[in-house]
Amino acid sequence: MSINEDDDPRFAYLEWLAIEARLLRIELYGDEYWADKQLTPCGTFAGDFHVGQGDWRDRPQPSTRAELVLRTVGAMPKYPAD
Known part of the structure; x- marks a missing residue:
């Protein structure tokens, strides 16, 4: 099976999450030194x-939220109507 990462919202979502997390760390901690540190509140x-309701695999997978989140934040491309 071939996956086209350029058109797959799951890969775009993963990229978006990584960038969002990096920028949020800079915003919260105030210094680019923290940008690539794996600081995650608990x-x-x-x-x-994700973890309080049993096994995460029994719940909707993160990939099911990819397009919804990207659309909500305005990151999904707007293709012209056919």
């Missing part, structure tokens, strides 16, 4: 979304 209200 114990926030969002933590249970």
